[in-house]
Amino acid sequence: MSVLEVSTGQRYHIKVIKVEAADFKVISNKRYFFNWNEEKAYEIVKLTLVDNKDILGLMSFEYIDTEKRIHVRLLAVSKENVGKNKVYDDIVGNLLTFAAKKAVLKYAEWACISLRPKTELVQHYIDKYKMNITGMTLSLEVPEILELINNYDHEA
Amino acid sequence: MKHKGKKIDILYDVVDARYSSEEEQKAEASLLMEARKKRIANRSQSDIFKARLMQLKLQMEEFLNTPAYDKKHYFTSFLETYIDTLYDKRSAFADDIGITPVSLSQVLNNHREPKEEFMLKLMVHSERAFKSLGNFHKKMWYQVYFQEKINETIANQEKWRPEVEKKVKFISLI
Numbered sequence: 038m039s040v041l042e043v044s045t046g047q048r049y050h051i052k053v054i055k056v057e058a059a060d061f062k063v064i065s066n067k068r069y070f071f072n073w074n075e076e077k078a079y080e081i082v083k084l085t086l087v088d089n090k091d092i093l094g095l096m097s098f099e100y101i102d103t104e105k106r107i108h109v110r111l112l113a114v115s116k117e118n119v120g121k122n123k124v125y126d127d128i129v130g131n132l133l134t135f136a137a138k139k140a141v142l143k144y145a146e147w148a149c150i151s152l153r154p155k156t157e158l159v160q161h162y163i164d165k166y167k168m169n170i171t172g173m174t175l176s177l178e179v180p181e182i183l184e185l186i187n188n189y190d191h192e193a
Numbered sequence: 194m195k196h197k198g199k200k201i202d203i204l205y206d207v208v209d210a211r212y213s214s215e216e217e218q219k220a221e222a223s224l225l226m227e228a229r230k231k232r233i234a235n236r237s238q239s240d241i242f243k244a245r246l247m248q249l250k251l252q253m254e255e256f257l258n259t260p261a262y263d264k265k266h267y268f269t270s271f272l273e274t275y276i277d278t279l280y281d282k283r284s285a286f287a288d289d290i291g292i293t294p295v296s297l298s299q300v301l302n303n304h305r306e307p308k309e310e311f312m313l314k315l316m317v318h319s320e321r322a323f324k325s326l327g328n329f330h331k332k333m334w335y336q337v338y339f340q341e342k343i344n345e346t347i348a349n350q351e352k353w354r355p356e357v358e359k360k361v362k363f364i365s366l367i
Contacts (some may be wrong), residue, residue: 070207112208119204129206142251146244152210161205171228174221180240183247187327
């Protein structure tokens with residue numbers, strides 16, 4: 038899995054791992070948009086370059102076993118990676134792929150990831166990740182969830 | 194996007210996807226489940242195979258990333274899942290890789306170690322099966338097999354070490 042450095046076109050290997058207690062000292066609302074302390078009851082993962090500890094993106098999610106789906110709660114890249122002047126691209130795609138892999142690992146053909154973004158973001162997620170919309174909830178299921186994994190989960 | 198006359202960027206990469214209330218979550222969950230059931234009813238058998246193969250691949254990767262010896266036969270367990278996902282009868286898989294059903298059964302029941310030819314045929318068979326899923330590494334079955342052997346050997350040192358120690362001679366040079 039890798040992210041793209043926009044200025045050079047170079048791709049860099051990344052890892053997505055669980056947030057550790059010490060990480061909360063550097064995870065500020067200002068740089069990561071939300072109060073991530075409120076998410077401690079859920080799974081929280083961070084995305085970093087393989088050889089750099091700086092956190093480029095964060096995601097919190099919950100397993101809903103009764104419905105065989107993973108609901109993404111919060112998703113954010115670090116402040117310097119939003120908008121047109123972002124340093125790295127593909128951070129969100131990789132975080133969603135992490136959730137997608139966990140869903141397939143657990144639920145196979147029932148695998149589903151869902152999120153309920155604000156209205157203005159809905160079309161972007163449908164176009165970019167081929168998500169379905171039901172009510173206000175976006176979801177990614179088989180076969181599109183497998184496509185996402187294939188698109189992002191490969192060597193740089 | 195215009196906001197009070199000022200053009201602002203939509204932050205596509207920052208999403209608060211939490212439901213605003215438990216009631217909203219329940220209502221949305223119910224709608225979503227109905228929609229998913231309809232989509233699942235129309236899902237092709239090919240997509241189901243692909244999802245199960247992807248699950249198997251992720252299970253193998255997870256085993257390789259967190260090796261621990263717990264006496265379970267991971268290699269043969271993964272192999273059983275692989276065969277049962279793709280075939281109604283295990284004998285059909287044996288036929289496809291040119292071995293007898295008895296030989297396959299002995300491998301699956303851990304009564305016989307897989308020969309190198311078996312591993313090579315399994316490698317080629319898996320390349321074809323996973324072709325549409327991409328990125329199933331050639332090394333995967335070998336890695337799982339040998340990782341299990343390593344874990345087993347290290348975990349069972351008290352069983353083999355006393356006898357082996359007696360049979361090894363080395364005069365320290367330091």
